Amino acid sequence: MKKSKDYIGEFEELVLLAIVGVGQGAYGVSIHEAIEDASNRSISTGALYTTLSRLEDKGLVRSWEGEPTSERGGRVKRYYKVEAAGKKLLMEAEASRRKLRGLKSATI
């Protein structure tokens, strides 16, 4: 876990939000699906796993392996959970935008 900067990138934020949103049982495929649904853009799985691993390096998410299921091809899943540090950054990102939107001339 590397020391993290004090903010997160655009895609990193989507990934964190997706993990929180999916909740229990968030893993690669379900996270991927949540992001594609919400953003209407297609995300390569490579992009997702790379980002997940960077987020973990920075201590913003934690992951662990589950049990293999008995579905066909039911390979072991890696589950993800957002750490407190990750939630804090999510809130800060939102707060910054809210402040800017709150300026007198903001109309968006």
Next chain:
Amino acid sequence: MKKSKDYIGEFEELVLLAIVGVGQGAYGVSIHEAIEDASNRSISTGALYTTLSRLEDKGLVRSWEGEPTSERGGRVKRYYKVEAAGKKLLMEAEASRRKLRGLKSATI
């Protein structure tokens, strides 16, 4: 004006929001100040101008030179305004996040 992607980066979004928020008379220094105030992090001017120029290349903002003022050192300012395409991307970014936050388990 290059063809833009269908989303904007984290800092780009702050810059766009700041321009909208500052409104009439948004220029380098006032935008810089708005972002630092809202985000509680210090932004180098280089980062800002580089980003402004990229946003303009992508057609998301427009800029024009103002008149020199009569203040000491009152050099010509370059004013900025967010174009419709920029506002659209701002709304889409917000919409994606809102959808993710709206998932059943979202608690943030």
Next chain:
DNA sequence: TGATTTGTCCTACAATGTGATAGTAATGGA
């Protein structure tokens, strides 16, 4: 066994984010 399915991970490159630093035009005062 081997084709198929569900999943994860790696690699290489593009785009974005950043500090450091330079440059330009105006003013004010010795």
Next chain:
DNA sequence: TCCATTACTATCACATTGTAGGACAAATCA
């Protein structure tokens, strides 16, 4: 008048993020 000072914009080079395209792994089904 000329230079220090002020207000601002701009460029460079490098770090960090974002991304596609496969490769790889393990389980099931026939």
